[in-house]
Amino acid sequence: MKPIPLKLVEPPSQALYVSEAKVYPREIDGRFQRLRTFCVFWLLGMFYLFPWLNLGGRQLVLFDLPARKFHVFGLTFWPQDFYLLALLLIICAVGLFFVTALAGRIWCGYACPQTVWTEVFLWLERWTEGTRNQRMKLDAGPWTRNKVLRKSAKQLLWVSFALWTGFTFVGFFTPIRELAVRVATVDLGGWETFWILFYGFATYGNAGFLREQVCKYMCPYARFQGAMFDTHTLIVSYDSARGEPRGGRRREADLAQLGLGDCIDCNACVQVCPTGIDIRQGLQYECIACAACVDACDSVMQKMDYAPGLIRYTTESGLAGGKARIVRPRTLFYAGLLVVLVSGFAIGVGTRTPVLAELLHDRNALFRETAKGIENSYTVRLVNKTDKDLTLRVSLVDAGPLRLSGSDVVSLAAAETRQLPLTIATAADAVTANRKIHIQFVDDTGQTLAIGRSNFFVPRERRDR
Numbered sequence: 038m039k040p041i042p043l044k045l046v047e048p049p050s051q052a053l054y055v056s057e058a059k060v061y062p063r064e065i066d067g068r069f070q071r072l073r074t075f076c077v078f079w080l081l082g083m084f085y086l087f088p089w090l091n092l093g094g095r096q097l098v099l100f101d102l103p104a105r106k107f108h109v110f111g112l113t114f115w116p117q118d119f120y121l122l123a124l125l126l127i128i129c130a131v132g133l134f135f136v137t138a139l140a141g142r143i144w145c146g147y148a149c150p151q152t153v154w155t156e157v158f159l160w161l162e163r164w165t166e167g168t169r170n171q172r173m174k175l176d177a178g179p180w181t182r183n184k185v186l187r188k189s190a191k192q193l194l195w196v197s198f199a200l201w202t203g204f205t206f207v208g209f210f211t212p213i214r215e216l217a218v219r220v221a222t223v224d225l226g227g228w229e230t231f232w233i234l235f236y237g238f239a240t241y242g243n244a245g246f247l248r249e250q251v252c253k254y255m256c257p258y259a260r261f262q263g264a265m266f267d268t269h270t271l272i273v274s275y276d277s278a279r280g281e282p283r284g285g286r287r288r289e290a291d292l293a294q295l296g297l298g299d300c301i302d303c304n305a306c307v308q309v310c311p312t313g314i315d316i317r318q319g320l321q322y323e324c325i326a327c328a329a330c331v332d333a334c335d336s337v338m339q340k341m342d343y344a345p346g347l348i349r350y351t352t353e354s355g356l357a358g359g360k361a362r363i364v365r366p367r368t369l370f371y372a373g374l375l376v377v378l379v380s381g382f383a384i385g386v387g388t389r390t391p392v393l394a395e396l397l398h399d400r401n402a403l404f405r406e407t408a409k410g411i412e413n414s415y416t417v418r419l420v421n422k423t424d425k426d427l428t429l430r431v432s433l434v435d436a437g438p439l440r441l442s443g444s445d446v447v448s449l450a451a452a453e454t455r456q457l458p459l460t461i462a463t464a465a466d467a468v469t470a471n472r473k474i475h476i477q478f479v480d481d482t483g484q485t486l487a488i489g490r491s492n493f494f495v496p497r498e499r500r501d502r
Contacts (some may be wrong), residue, residue, distance in 0.1 A: 051402030057142055060248070060313035061308075062310060062311045065305075067333070069329070074112075080150075082206060092110065095111075096108060100209055106452065115422055121382060121385050122368070124385065129196050140270070145252065145258065145326060146327030149253050149325075154240055155243075155311070161195060194442050211229065266357075268352060269352050275348050276353050277317070285301055286301060297340070309330060312325060330348050331350070392429070394418070394420075394478055394488065404496060406496065410462055410494070415461070417456065418455075423451060426451055428447075429479060432479065438464060441459070473490065473492055475488055475490055
């Protein structure tokens, strides 16, 4: 039996990976786009302005890593306050979950840093290269003097804005006025140069080139947002029952006679979308709920003398003819958790002690027996967390036979950290058991600012009596 010859089938010519088609979002005006513009100015205004503002002679927001102090709106946070930072991050996470349960990816469309900076880079691109059609024609055309000038101007603005962003970012970690002087005199340190260039490059790459690809392929929020959606979550949706079947027509045409819906298939909603999707295909994870398609569709509906809202913020339940419920177990749980966390954060900030006192027992010897009795040695670490000088009186609480040796007054400069030795003594037979001790630090007004806690140890033979 002759072997059957194998016929080789050539693989398809289509590549496994294809380059992402560039998205050219068209500019559109409308109430939601004006709100987005306001958010861009507000959020970037805070980012670029806060380091330059002073409060009480100190930069409004400064994360002073070498000194291990964070200055935020007049408050100084120390490493011992990091639990407040962790609580704040939890509040932000729960707040994001709450907003997502209510209104989907509205955070992505209005407040996400990727969206905010991308919007500015798009403005610069439109300013140098023109409208959507002009940009598409420019990219498709040959390299001419006009194209080189426009592309060069855009790149110059992008790079300048990205470097300014990197400089501002570093200005949150080192005093920005001093940083500006060092930049002007080309006297930057190595880490400052690295982070200015690194953060500038990241801004340039993410907002200038990757743009919507960050939202579609890199952002984890787009992947797990579906777990927080339900039929009552507010999302941007196309009303297919009203819009289909779609098709072109004259303004005065009779829709019933043509058998058409309200959608004229103009593709305006696709052209303005920053992620390049067609909202008429249903809910998609790429949608960032920016509502650009809502403004575009409403403007077309107005021109056609149709009712607005063919594309709108609504819920799956609302589209199906049901009633949307904002108040439901999921939102109540997130809201209640937020109230608890925010209250805990406010209480934590309000009840922070102005002075930190750590009382550390000598590790080399638990006690010393002298001619006068028994002594225990300690090291007191004091941190003045306020912005003023303090004079503190040191005393034992419920001391009994115990007494302090040495000076009972200590002075602390503003934001000073000091370590000082401390000795507690007692008569030989006055204490027959180990006991807990509390040392308080009282200011000039009689207010107790801190309490240090430790133990006083005695020899074993005295404890056995």
